Each structure stands twice: as C-alpha cells, then as structure tokens.
Amino acid sequence: MSVIYKRVSLIGLGLIAGSMALAMRRAGLAGEITGYARSAETRDTAREIGLCDRICDSAAEAAKDADLVVLCVPVGAMEAVARDIAPVLKPGATVSDVGSVKRTVIEAVSPHIPDGVHFIPAHPLAGTEHSGPRSGFAELFDNRFCILVPQPDSDRAAVDSLAALWRGMGANVDEMDADHHDLVLAVTSHTPHLIAYTMVGVADDLRRVTDSEVIKYSAAGFRDFTRIAASDPTMWRDVFLNNKDATLEILGRFTEELFALQRAIRQGDGDHLFDYFTHTRAIRRGIIDAGQDTDAPDFGRAKAQKG
Amino acid sequence: MSVIYKRVSLIGLGLIAGSMALAMRRAGLAGEITGYARSAETRDTAREIGLCDRICDSAAEAAKDADLVVLCVPVGAMEAVARDIAPVLKPGATVSDVGSVKRTVIEAVSPHIPDGVHFIPAHPLAGTEHSGPRSGFAELFDNRFCILVPQPDSDRAAVDSLAALWRGMGANVDEMDADHHDLVLAVTSHTPHLIAYTMVGVADDLRRVTDSEVIKYSAAGFRDFTRIAASDPTMWRDVFLNNKDATLEILGRFTEELFALQRAIRQGDGDHLFDYFTHTRAIRRGIIDAGQDTDAPDFGRAKAQKG
Ligand SMILES: NC(=O)c1ccc[n+]([C@@H]2O[C@H](COP(=O)([O-])OP(=O)(O)OC[C@H]3O[C@@H](n4cnc5c(N)ncnc54)[C@H](OP(=O)(O)O)[C@@H]3O)[C@@H](O)[C@H]2O)c1
Ligand SMILES: NC(=O)c1ccc[n+]([C@@H]2O[C@H](COP(=O)([O-])OP(=O)(O)OC[C@H]3O[C@@H](n4cnc5c(N)ncnc54)[C@H](OP(=O)(O)O)[C@@H]3O)[C@@H](O)[C@H]2O)c1
Known part of the structure; x- marks a missing residue:
C-alpha cells in the first residue's frame, strides 16, 4: 500500500496508539510517525522499543507539521491535549481521535480546532484489557470495525483519506452519528x-x-x-x-x-427461564455468522496474538 | 496409569460425559465404558463416533454390573435416572454425578441409592458453551478443579478411588460441603x-x-x-x-x-468509579497467579482446543 499521510502524530502512546503505529508500518501508510505521552517513563519505553520514528517531549512538538494528528488519550484528557496542540496545527491537516465516547469528545475538542483544520472523530472497536506502550500489536484492528463520525462541515476528501488509513490498518470502516x-x-x-x-x-x-x-x-x-x-x-x-x-x-x-x-x-418458573435462554442463543449465532467471533474453543483469539 | 474401575457407566452422553470418556481412555483408567442417553439420536451419534465401548438402550442396562455409575444429565433429570438404575446397582458400586448444583441433587438422588452402594456427588469445574455427544474433548478437565461432596457416611476408600479417577482425568480434586x-x-x-x-x-x-x-x-x-x-x-x-x-x-x-x-x-463521582475499577483488577491478578487463566491474548484457551 502507499503512503496516505506524510506525517502522522500520535498523542498518547498506549494500546491503541501503539497498535496504530505498528499497523501503519506494516502497510507503509505513513511517511513519518511522531509520538508523545504524558509521562517521561512512557516516552522512554516508546523510544526503547522504537514505537515511533520520533518521540517528542511535548504534544505541540509532536503535532507540529503533522498531516494527521490522532488523539489517543483517555476521553477525559482529550480537551487538554486539543488545547495544547491547537496553536501548531497546520492548515489542511486532519485531527482525529480514538475515544470510546463521541458526543462529549466532539463538544470538548471542536472549539479548539482552528479554521482550515479538519476534525474527524473516530473509534476503532477493538481492544484488550491491557494498556500502555508495550501492549500494542499490529493485528489489533484486523477485521474489526472503525466508526468514523464526520461532522456536518467535514471535508469529504479528508474523511476519505482517514477511512483509507483505517482500512489500510485492517479495519472495516463505517460512519455513524455521534449520539x-x-x-x-x-x-x-x-x-x-x-x-x-x-x-x-x-x-x-x-x-x-x-x-x-x-x-x-x-x-x-x-x-x-x-x-x-x-x-x-x-x-x-x-x-x-x-x-x-x-x-x-x-x-x-x-x-x-x-x-x-x-x-x-x-x-x-422454569418455562420463562428456558425461553429466555433459548432466545439469547440466536444472537450468538448471528455474531459467529457475521465473522466477529468464531465457534472454536479458542474463540478466534489466537489470531490476535502478539507473536 | 492403571485401571481404577473395571466398568464405568456414563448416563447422559453430552459435553461432560463425552469428555470423561475421552479423558478416561487417554489415561487407561477404566476397563470398559458403557453409556446411555435419552434420545436414539444421541445414542446413534455416540455409537458412530465410538464414544464408549458399548452404548445401551436403557439406563439400567448401561448401569448393570458397573463399578462406577456417573450421572451426567441436567440437574433436573438426576432423580428420574437414579430411580431407573437403582434396581440394578451392584453392592459395593459407586454412584456419582457431575451436576452443577449439589444440595438438591443429593436430596433427589440419595433416597434411591440401595444399601451397600456408595453415593459420592461431584462437580467438575470445567465446561464450554457447547453441548451434545460431539462436543467433548479429553483435555477439558486438565488443571481444572473437581469438587467432591462426600456424604457423612461415605466410605473413605470409595471416595479415594473416585478422587484418583478425577486426578487421572487431569483435574485437581477438592472436597467441600454441599451448601x-x-x-x-x-x-x-x-x-x-x-x-x-x-x-x-x-x-x-x-x-x-x-x-x-x-x-x-x-x-x-x-x-x-x-x-x-x-x-x-x-x-x-x-x-x-x-x-x-x-x-x-x-x-x-x-x-x-x-x-x-x-x-x-x-x-x-469519578473517584468512586476509579477506586472500584482499580480494586477489581487485583482479583484478576490473583486468578492469573493461581494458574486458572493466562495473561496471553488468547487467554490460554488454545490449550483446550479440540485438536
Ligand atoms: N483499550 C481499549 O479497549 C480501547 C478501544 C477503543 C478505544 N479506546 C480509547 O482509546 C484511548 C486510549 O486508550 P488506550 O487503551 O490506548 O489507553 P492506554 O494504553 O492507557 O494509553 C493511554 C495513553 O494516554 C496518555 N495519557 C493519559 N492521560 C493523559 C493526559 N492527561 N495527557 C496526555 N496524555 C495522557 C498515557 O500516557 P502515560 O502512559 O504517560 O500516562 C498513555 O500513553 C481512550 O480514549 C480509549 O477510550 C480504547
Ligand atoms: N456444560 C458445562 O459447562 C458443565 C460443567 C460442569 C457440570 N455440568 C453439569 O453436567 C451435566 C451434563 O451437562 P452437559 O454439559 O454434559 O450437558 P449436555 O451436553 O447437554 O448433555 C446432556 C445429556 O443428558 C441427556 N439427558 C437430558 N435429559 C435427560 C433425561 N431426562 N433422561 C436421561 N438423559 C437425559 C442428554 O440426552 P439427549 O442428548 O438424548 O437429550 C445428553 O446426553 C449437567 O448436570 C450440568 O449441570 C455442566
């Protein structure tokens, strides 16, 4: 695959950002990847394992000159990060996030996005119970969904590029309203x-x-x-x-x-219990048929193994 | 390992009975294994896949001359099965079960057990969401617990033999009170x-x-x-x-x-949530340390794969 963004900046270097860095590299989707995390410890670990091409000591430094900045911090930290990077965002750049909630993130981040910068919220439906810079793996998004939540004024070409990036990282892309x-x-x-x-x-x-x-x-x-x-x-x-x-x-x-x-x-009332339990079985069947899980005893997880 | 029971009879031929038959064979723990299930369909399947040495057309026929009879039917069916086999149980034989509940099973089955026959309830803590005669696998009980619930008048030698059987099938054995x-x-x-x-x-x-x-x-x-x-x-x-x-x-x-x-x-109240979620993490750590699960992304399930 070919480069979609010349420079991608990941703010927050945990499970999701780490997996994105590895998945972008696997498919050659980014020219350069910069990264920033709050603690020196996490930044040192990221440097040690070579998670990004360059680890910076401030969010603004990492976001400077980036074509895509992805906010990969907890939902409650999105606003502070958006405020930090706002001054350095270059015109035409895209800001996205991976937060598990969308309405409040949009309300918190939007006001900080300068004119001429595209804000396109996203949420990859993939994760594990692990966190931190060492927990990422390139296959995390394979065959999972990433939901994009374009804003009413979102530029179509910018949305398409972000969708292409997520597909390149292995995900299926859908669009949805925030609520x-x-x-x-x-x-x-x-x-x-x-x-x-x-x-x-x-x-x-x-x-x-x-x-x-x-x-x-x-x-x-x-x-x-x-x-x-x-x-x-x-x-x-x-x-x-x-x-x-x-x-x-x-x-x-x-x-x-x-x-x-x-x-x-x-x-x-055994009949009530029996009927209820019978009914819920069908949903499981649907999930297996949809390819979101397997019927095998290891539940398809071996595929997502770190290696 | 050597033969513990000359003849074992499995009443009910689903996930648990099937796994027991395969695990007993793996370790050579039973001289002959007979089996019975309610429906002709299940009995035919069991014959087809050679699940037992002999599949009988009644519970009594399967239990006749057995040294160990294990009731592997749903908890609500235990009493009817106990009544069916009672007349043919031979003196000195052991009757056990694998039901997920113990107090009511004991109340339902005990009255049917003839004098001179040992009744030793049990419950292997292992299972999957699959059922039926094709769902069993020899490794199901490996490293899992089987809880024996000896009765006040249980014969110690009989309890020890049953414990040896479960250990031979891969399980760790504990004893516990029914309630x-x-x-x-x-x-x-x-x-x-x-x-x-x-x-x-x-x-x-x-x-x-x-x-x-x-x-x-x-x-x-x-x-x-x-x-x-x-x-x-x-x-x-x-x-x-x-x-x-x-x-x-x-x-x-x-x-x-x-x-x-x-x-x-x-x-x-974010602090309440944060504290609660932090607290529950420790329990997970304990389970991993106890070897009941692994930290790996496939959660140790590959080990339990059918083959
Ligand atoms: N895990 C999942 O299952 C999953 C799935 C989909 C989406 N998400 C979303 O993805 C985002 C990241 O989750 P994750 O699982 O990757 O988390 P993670 O592994 O815990 O990593 C979070 C990263 O954010 C940094 N960070 C935390 N607070 C910060 C702050 N106030 N300012 C700057 N950086 C800060 C952390 O830095 P330090 O290490 O220095 O603290 C760390 O690098 C969250 O919004 C989450 O809702 C998670
Ligand atoms: N599955 C688990 O996770 C698990 C774990 C530990 C203990 N247990 C306990 O183990 C026992 C068996 O469970 P399983 O998972 O092996 O079930 P299963 O796969 O559904 O098999 C049940 C077997 O019992 C037979 N049966 C059902 N009703 C009967 C009746 N009224 N008379 C005679 N036979 C009857 C069935 O015959 P047909 O096929 O002909 O209907 C089938 O062969 C249950 O008591 C359960 O509580 C289950």
Whole structure:
C-alpha cells in the first residue's frame, strides 16, 4: 500500500496508539510517525522499543507539521491535549481521535480546532484489557470495525483519506452519528463492562466465600468477567462519566429484565427461564455468522496474538 | 496409569460425559465404558463416533454390573435416572454425578441409592458453551478443579478411588460441603451466567439499536457475554431452579453494588468509579497467579482446543 499521510502524530502512546503505529508500518501508510505521552517513563519505553520514528517531549512538538494528528488519550484528557496542540496545527491537516465516547469528545475538542483544520472523530472497536506502550500489536484492528463520525462541515476528501488509513490498518470502516454511536456502544461495550466490574466486586466482598476460593474455583463465565474487569480504570472512569445518559438508560433496562428473571427463579418458573435462554442463543449465532467471533474453543483469539 | 474401575457407566452422553470418556481412555483408567442417553439420536451419534465401548438402550442396562455409575444429565433429570438404575446397582458400586448444583441433587438422588452402594456427588469445574455427544474433548478437565461432596457416611476408600479417577482425568480434586459448594458456584458461575443472559437479552430488545448493529459492532466484553449466553438452556434452567437461594442472595448483593455505581455515574463521582475499577483488577491478578487463566491474548484457551 502507499503512503496516505506524510506525517502522522500520535498523542498518547498506549494500546491503541501503539497498535496504530505498528499497523501503519506494516502497510507503509505513513511517511513519518511522531509520538508523545504524558509521562517521561512512557516516552522512554516508546523510544526503547522504537514505537515511533520520533518521540517528542511535548504534544505541540509532536503535532507540529503533522498531516494527521490522532488523539489517543483517555476521553477525559482529550480537551487538554486539543488545547495544547491547537496553536501548531497546520492548515489542511486532519485531527482525529480514538475515544470510546463521541458526543462529549466532539463538544470538548471542536472549539479548539482552528479554521482550515479538519476534525474527524473516530473509534476503532477493538481492544484488550491491557494498556500502555508495550501492549500494542499490529493485528489489533484486523477485521474489526472503525466508526468514523464526520461532522456536518467535514471535508469529504479528508474523511476519505482517514477511512483509507483505517482500512489500510485492517479495519472495516463505517460512519455513524455521534449520539447513535454512544447508544450502540453503551449496549455492546460500556454496560457489559460495568456489569463485569460489579460482579467481580461482589465476589470479592462476600465474606462467607474467601478470595482464594473465588480465585481457585473461578469457572468459565466468571473468568471472562475478571478479564473484562481488569481493564484500565482511568479509561473506564472517563467512559462512564462521558457516556452517562446512554449508559444509565441501558442500565435501567438491564435491571428491569434482571428483576423479571429473578422473579422467575423465586417462583420456580422454569418455562420463562428456558425461553429466555433459548432466545439469547440466536444472537450468538448471528455474531459467529457475521465473522466477529468464531465457534472454536479458542474463540478466534489466537489470531490476535502478539507473536 | 492403571485401571481404577473395571466398568464405568456414563448416563447422559453430552459435553461432560463425552469428555470423561475421552479423558478416561487417554489415561487407561477404566476397563470398559458403557453409556446411555435419552434420545436414539444421541445414542446413534455416540455409537458412530465410538464414544464408549458399548452404548445401551436403557439406563439400567448401561448401569448393570458397573463399578462406577456417573450421572451426567441436567440437574433436573438426576432423580428420574437414579430411580431407573437403582434396581440394578451392584453392592459395593459407586454412584456419582457431575451436576452443577449439589444440595438438591443429593436430596433427589440419595433416597434411591440401595444399601451397600456408595453415593459420592461431584462437580467438575470445567465446561464450554457447547453441548451434545460431539462436543467433548479429553483435555477439558486438565488443571481444572473437581469438587467432591462426600456424604457423612461415605466410605473413605470409595471416595479415594473416585478422587484418583478425577486426578487421572487431569483435574485437581477438592472436597467441600454441599451448601458451601452451591454458594461458591452461585458467585463464580451461576450469577455471572444469569447476568450475561440478561445483558444479551437487553441488547436484543432495544428497538433503537438494530440486531444487526448489535452483532456487527459487538466489541470485546459483549462478545464474551454472548458466548456465555449461548450455553445450553435446559442445563441453566435447572441450575437456577435448583440453586435458588444462593443465586437470589448473590443477585441481591449484585444489584445493590450496581445501584451504587449507577448513582456514581449519575452524580459524576469519578473517584468512586476509579477506586472500584482499580480494586477489581487485583482479583484478576490473583486468578492469573493461581494458574486458572493466562495473561496471553488468547487467554490460554488454545490449550483446550479440540485438536
Ligand atoms: N483499550 C481499549 O479497549 C480501547 C478501544 C477503543 C478505544 N479506546 C480509547 O482509546 C484511548 C486510549 O486508550 P488506550 O487503551 O490506548 O489507553 P492506554 O494504553 O492507557 O494509553 C493511554 C495513553 O494516554 C496518555 N495519557 C493519559 N492521560 C493523559 C493526559 N492527561 N495527557 C496526555 N496524555 C495522557 C498515557 O500516557 P502515560 O502512559 O504517560 O500516562 C498513555 O500513553 C481512550 O480514549 C480509549 O477510550 C480504547
Ligand atoms: N456444560 C458445562 O459447562 C458443565 C460443567 C460442569 C457440570 N455440568 C453439569 O453436567 C451435566 C451434563 O451437562 P452437559 O454439559 O454434559 O450437558 P449436555 O451436553 O447437554 O448433555 C446432556 C445429556 O443428558 C441427556 N439427558 C437430558 N435429559 C435427560 C433425561 N431426562 N433422561 C436421561 N438423559 C437425559 C442428554 O440426552 P439427549 O442428548 O438424548 O437429550 C445428553 O446426553 C449437567 O448436570 C450440568 O449441570 C455442566
């Protein structure tokens, strides 16, 4: 593939930025990649492993002269970073982000974008529970979706270039409205994470079952929950603070349905339970048919292995 | 390893029985293995793939002359099967089961066990979301726990033989009281499954997000939930009907904690969220250190692959 942006700047050097750097290199999509992270420690690690061509000591230095700047920091840090880089953005450049919430990021970042610079929010639907500069891998986005959220005044050519970059990194690209994005993600990602965190917390709090028992006997199901609940606390705090309305709506529906199942258990209504459990199976089938997961015992994850 | 039981009879020929047959063969633990399943279809499949040495057309025929009979049917079917085989059980034989709930199974099965026959309930903490005679694999129990629930009058030598069988099939063996077992499993398995079923049901019900969107954009987290929620409806209906008290207790605690997190989101209390999410991470660490899962991106599942 050929170079899409001469210079790409990644602000934040964790799982997502690291994977982007490796995926861009794999396909030769960027002439030069610069990077910046808040802590000297992360910057040193990034230098040590050669994550970018150049690691800078300020966001502005990294963003200077870039054709594409991607904000890869937690959602709550987007505004501060946008403010830092605004003065150096060159006309015609594109600013994007990878935040897991879109409406509040747009509200926080847009006011800082100078005239003549394109702001095109994005969100790759791919991740693991790991974080930091060493956690990235080039295959993270392969066959996953990246959702672009163009703004009403977005330049079509700029959107197309960004879409080409994500396709070049292995992703399928879709476009969506910010509010719809936030609702879909509240269902498919944010609320499930909150629930997993809660269940793991309950297990830990139960005095009559010791921690070591919880750990020793954690069967399938719970093990998956603990993995989800091991995700980065800062990232997830910011997600819930910033996708408040949609998450609260889905949580309301969730507790409503859970109470109905709870009543069925209390009343011994086996038919209700059986029908409910039969119904949810079909959704799994759909996900496998859509190629988003596999039926194999390793659930297709070997493919995403670091190497 | 050497033969522990001359003749083992498996009643029910699904994931667990199938995996037991393969694991017993792998280590040469049984002289002959007989099997029975309710439907002619399952029995034919079992014959076709050579799952046991002999597939019988009634539970009594399969259990006749057996030194060990293992009930591998859904929890709600245990009593009927126990009644069927009771007349043919030979003195000195052991009856065991693999049900996911122990108190109600003991209450249902014990009255049917003749004098001179040992009843030693068990539960291997291993499974997948697949079921049926083709879903078993020899490695399912490797490095997992099998919990034995000996009764007050259990013969020590009989318990030791059953423990040796499970160790021979790759499992670590522990003993536990029935009520404690049911509480521990309500935390580590039953409630997580109910929650996963519920979340998948909510996703399916939400009119403003289409099914195809849920499927297409199902990110990590939700994908795991759909896998859990694809488990066998009969098995799980029986689990909840039979582990009612413990499940309802854990569900009560779960909703209490969930409401606290929900309020933190509503009030924008980022510190509460951050602290909660940080705390749950430690449990994951413990599970990895205990060797129950791995930190690798394929989560150790490749090991459990069918071959
Ligand atoms: N992980 C996922 O599953 C996933 C999936 C899709 C999208 N996302 C989104 O992608 C973004 C990054 O996530 P990630 O998983 O890559 O996170 P990560 O691995 O934790 O990396 C975050 C990076 O942001 C930097 N950073 C944090 N706070 C900052 C601040 N106030 N100013 C400047 N830099 C700061 C960190 O620097 P230090 O190391 O120096 O602290 C680190 O380099 C988030 O918005 C998240 O919502 C995540
Ligand atoms: N799956 C897990 O994750 C897991 C883990 C640990 C323990 N367990 C426990 O293990 C037991 C079996 O589970 P499994 O996963 O192996 O189930 P499975 O794959 O669905 O197999 C169940 C077997 O039981 C037979 N059966 C069902 N109802 C019966 C009845 N009324 N009379 C006689 N046979 C009947 C079925 O026969 P047909 O095929 O002819 O219907 C089938 O052969 C359950 O008690 C479950 O709680 C399951």
